[in-house]
Amino acid sequence: MANDKFVGRHNGPRQHEIAEMLKVVGVSSVDELINQIVPTSIRLQEPLKLDKGISEYEFAQKIKAIGAKNKIYRSFIGMGYYPTYTPAVIQRNIFENPSWYTSYTPYQAEISQGRLEALLNFQTAVISLTGMEISNCSLLDEATAAAEAMGMMFGARSRTAVKAGKNVLFVDEDIFPQTLDVINLRSVPFGIEVVVGKFEEVSLTDRMFGAIVQYPTASGEIKDYAAFAAACHEKGILVTAACDILSLVMVKSPAEWGADIAVGSTQRFGIPMGFGGPHAAYLATKDEYKRSMPGRIIGVSVDRLGNPSLRMALQTREQHIKREKATSNICTAQALLASMAGMFAVYYGAEGVKRIALHAHNAAVAVNNGLKVLGYTQRNVNFFDTLEVEVADVKKIEELALAKEINFFFPSSNVVRMSFDEVTTEAEIAAVLDIFAVAAGKNNGSAAVIGEEVAFDKKFARESAILTEKVFNKYHSETEMMRYIKKLERKDISLTHSMISLGSCTMKLNAAAEMLPLSFPEFSSLHPFAPSNQVEGYLELIADLEKDLAVITGFAATSLQPNSGANGEYTGLMVIREYHRANGQGHRNIVLIPASAHGTNPASAAMAGMEVVVVACDEKGNINVDDLKEKAAKYSDTLSGLMVTYPSTHGVFESRIKDMMDIIHNAGGQVYMDGANMNAQVGLTNPGTIGADVCHLNLHKTFAIPHGGGGPGVGPICVAAHLAKFLPSHKLVKAGGSEGISAVAAAPFGSASVLPISYGYIKMLGGEGLKNATEMAILNANYLSKKLEGCFSTLYTGETGRVGHECIIDVQHLKREYGVDATDVAKRLMDYGFHAPTLSFPVHETLMVEPTESESVQEIDRFVEAMISIKNECEEIKNGTADAEDNVLKMAPHVATEVSADEWNHKYSRMKAAYPLKWIEENKFWPASTRVDNGYGDRNLVCTCAPIESYL
Known part of the structure; x- marks a missing residue:
């Protein structure tokens, strides 16, 4: 078994068939074919310095050993990530089902009706809970969703407001720090000034266009924002609420108190924490803003026979049409996780999610009552699931908690923050109270009983109905739920049926051996802000994967934080931007982009505050090098860089690619290489050898993470040595370079729980296997x-x-x-x-x-x-x-x-x-x-x- 080479399982052509294929192509060997395609000037001179490939069995043992280094402590950290239970019927039939995880984005509606219905359920649940009129069918995470809302509010300004310089965003200080970090970075390219303060005290000015508040707040308090929202509207200021989706089951919807936009994460709807993701975020708003919403929207239409059918509505309005005028990027979805979260709402229905929400709340109530008996001051008067406790010695509490394998969050030297959840038990409540009792030198005499008391002020209580639609009231037995999921599955084409031959999307095998670790609790159950000594396995895997990706790309360093290819593009450009700024060249804002480039390229450039100049292509589809040279010279004083896809979007290795690198570098620019076509480079050439400075990689393409019907995507960037210190950082966890830009995603390592897939892909193929896979991709084409x-x-x-x-x-x-x-x-x-x-x-x-x-x-x-x-x-x-x-x-x-x-x-x-x-x-x-x-x-x-x- 140890000698069963994975490369033979991953690649389609059998060894005895390759000779016949070569004969059809008209060459005598694979080497001859590759020599005709990949320019000699950029070929690697030696094999990739990676370990030899291992078998599936050996990988299974390796990944188990890595997982064993992670410690599964009970997390009460909260901060946007909560333990939850994934119903087995959803885990087995969607999450672990290749018919769901290998399907493509539903651009072809007729063979995507099942997935589209699952996403419509997600939208409908979000609309119901937020009280808004329209929702998209997911975004990347809560932090980037809040940043998208900022951009949406900014774009909604009237012409008069634009002329008047209305460019200030107010953010309430009691927001998750990772969200504020992402907002701060996203604001810079647009010239948005972010003002942080208390919403009760802020003086609203005519220069403000938007406000963002957390609901409930990061510290756990349920605040009354009605008067604040009304005051904002009087000034023409739009209001976004970053909402805990589970709390909205019990507390008033943001629409009811006057919010214009609601954003958040649906992780609490049955999605594992997974050390930070992937999780489906949401953005919901009023109908009047539907045409400026970011992301994808599922809508109802009719088919040729007049029957109702679903499709992606307004699906081309951003990068495919607006390109450099785009304010967002459509490749920012988490479809597989949205399908799961939607099914969570379907399976439990209104009564089920009410029981779950009430349980989380009552667990917090029980702890709060016990803390009072022990003499502690708990700061939150109106809370849903989060308490803030004043203590004399945080270190003592932490020490006692760790001894019981429990994690809390410590926002300051004298405060303990803890959030409770749907899986909290009475035994755990007793353990928590014991910690505080010992710290106070007392006996815990309180009975740890989870009751059914609603402890917050009635004025905050939700009275409007939720999840009234038929689908949320129909499939509550496992038998019916299983059949419903299977019914939808049968309406969708996926890699379980046939080849999905999408150019630039690389719908390759997502091997079962790579996917299995995702269900291991050692990877799925960890909080992204857990202490580093509890996540040593993850950190080992991450460091090893970062190193391997750097070797593969020929670069010096890697950041795994960007959680989609589009986010990777944006991150790469922001790193280049920071490099220029650090060198006193912050005025460099021109990006040259070939006319043939992916629509995501100009959209990402616009988000990074760049001005796009299009470079012409010749009649053969290659970049017009003379036009590139002319424009690089014309803009040499302000040139930030070139965005180039290689091989080109036309599927060709352009022979003058090194000349293009020299042209840009000689004009003072940097070269960003789009990694969409990296599947044609691995083991044969790489961006570093070619001369680029930064590239993003689509792990959901080249490195075998599945597309999941339109996400998860993972878009890490690899950079040359001079850019390494600018890789994205994180407020709460050590990550990135010494002078790193702010975070580009909520979690320090992005969608960490799917990284074992790419890790396994690289480890099982090894350097030689990766090269062989590239050769077979080229031969097949x-x-x-x-x-x-x-x-x-x-x-x-x-x-x-x-x-x-x-x-x-x-x-x-x-x-x-x-x-x-x-x-x-x-x-x-x-x-x-x-x-x-x-x-x-x-x-x-x-x-x-x-x-x-x-x-x-x-x-x-x-x-x-x-x-x-x-x-x-x-x-x-x-x-x-x-x-x-x-x-x-x-x-x-x-x-x-x-x-x-x-x-x-x-x-x-x-x-x-x-x-x-x-x-x-x-x-x-x-x-x-x-x-x-x-x-x-x-x-x-x-x-x-x-x-x-x-x-x-």
């Missing part, structure tokens, strides 16, 4: 491109006629020749059982395909056969065999109810619609909807909606 030759051409190739790890299939001519377009091809592929490749990006009316190294030659051949069959269907339209309008492409996809209906009104057969190739009969995937009408959904925006059955 070139094989696919060659097999499609004669039917579909590849739009861009390198100087030797090869592509990198992905290729752009040209379908621009279809409209002219056959009257069908790229969307028709994408929808028809669903009838063949495939998710569409990346549609109309980076070139309109094309399909960008990336098979990845994990796909077998048989699966690639099936995809090629499907594409050839679709081309034949196009020819049938041209020669008159098929109708110009009523044909299988224009009507695609086809659903089971239509194909099996008594009436069939199409001019082609049912068999042709549903089973165009013989092998489809063996494993037919039925789309859940016929083609969804996107325009209808945007014109009739319905997002504050009940689950889909209520529309039937």
Whole structure:
């Protein structure tokens, strides 16, 4: 077993098949192919200095040993992270289910209806609890959600307010410090001045555009913000409340006291703390602000047959259209965790979550009552679950608590803060009171009984109903819940069904051996602010992973804090910005971005306060080096840097990449390399060798963390030595460089609980295996491109006629020749059982395909056969065999109810619609909807909606 090499499990092509694939491509060896694709000038001269690959069994033993170094103490730290129970039916059927965690972002609505409904449930629960009118379907974490709200309020200013210099944000001082840290950093590029103080004492000025308060406060007090909100509104100031989602079950919703925006985390809805994430945050607001909301929104539309169907509403409004004018970034979601949190609300319903919230509150009440008997002063008069206790000797309390394997939070030298939760037991309450009794030299005579008393003032009590929709009142037995989850699962395509060949998204295998540690309590149960000597296993894993990623990228240091690729882009640019500022060059604010770049690039540049200058591409899709040189010279005094994707977004290793590095450096700029296509570099070349200064990595692409239907994503950055000291820091935990920028995420190491996946991927493949995976990714892409030759051409190739790890299939001519377009091809592929490749990006009316190294030659051949069959269907339209309008492409996809209906009104057969190739009969995937009408959904925006059955 120890000799069973993981690389043979991860890669799709079998050794005996590679020779035949090479013959199709037209080369004699893999080395010959790579030599034709990757420029010699940037090839690594020696193997990556990484450990040799280990087997799955060896990794299982290794990760268990690392986990054993973590100490699972009982956490009452709170501060935005709380112990919770993940219902087993959700853990087994969603969290540990590859049909849920390997699906892609639901851009193709017809084969994503199950996930979309789960996300709609999440939105509906958030709307219900916050009292707002519209919600997005998740953000990265509470701190970044608060920063997004700041940007949203800033963007909502009237023209008059903008001209008047209305640029001050007020933040109440009793906010989580990690949230304030992220807000402070995000505010700088926009020229926002952050004023921190007490909301009861602040003098509201005409220069203020927004205010942010914590509800309940970080210290645990439930405050009455109604008068403050009214005063803000009189001054034209919008108010954001950062809310504890569980408290909203019992206390008034923020909408009821006048907040305009509510943000927070849904971690308390059944998501493990996981040393900081991933957890789904939320942002909810009034309907009038819906078109300036960040992130993704699920809305209701109709399909071709007039049936209600779900889709991502307004899904292209930010980076895909606004680009450098974007104020946010759509790649900021935690879909898998949002699905789980939504299902938590479904499973428990209103009465269940009320019991959970009341239990957390009553645990705090019981401790508070016991502390009074012991003579302690507890500061919070109105509290939900958090107490602040004045003590003479914090160190004594800490020492006694640690002896009982209990963690508290200590905000100052004479205060102990503790937060209780849904899993608090009476035995734990007794243990807590014993600690304080011993410290006071007394006996704990209080009975540790969790009652049902509501201890806060009635004026704060929630009276409005919650979770009244049918879906929250229907699936409360495990049998029904299991079937509901399975029903939704059947509506979604994922890697459990077929290849998802999305260019730049690298939908590779997420191996079960990599995923298993996520369920280990040694990784899932730890608080991100736990003492360092309790998390030695995590810190070892993190340090080792940071080192390996630095080696792979050719850089000096790594930060794992950015919790999405988009956040990684932003972080990389902010590090460059800080570097210039430290060198007295803070005026450098021009970023050159190629016209072919990902839409996230200009959106992230805008968020980092940069001014974007677009660099042209030539007719072959390569960066126009002359234009780059001209613009670098023109802006040399103010040039901050270049954002470049390599290989290019067109899937080509541009031979003049080193020249581009020199041009930028000679003009005083830094080079940021987008890591989206790192899957074509690992082991062959790297950003450091090429000459870049910083890159972000999509661990959810190249390094095997699953996409989860649109998150979790992890976007660490690796930097050259001169940038290392500027890596992001954290207020509460030692992290980052000696002169690090403020935090870019709530947790010091971002979404730490999913890092074992990438750690395992690297350790099991080893240096040689990583290189082999890259070679297979490149071979698969070139094989696919060659097999499609004669039917579909590849739009861009390198100087030797090869592509990198992905290729752009040209379908621009279809409209002219056959009257069908790229969307028709994408929808028809669903009838063949495939998710569409990346549609109309980076070139309109094309399909960008990336098979990845994990796909077998048989699966690639099936995809090629499907594409050839679709081309034949196009020819049938041209020669008159098929109708110009009523044909299988224009009507695609086809659903089971239509194909099996008594009436069939199409001019082609049912068999042709549903089973165009013989092998489809063996494993037919039925789309859940016929083609969804996107325009209808945007014109009739319905997002504050009940689950889909209520529309039937």
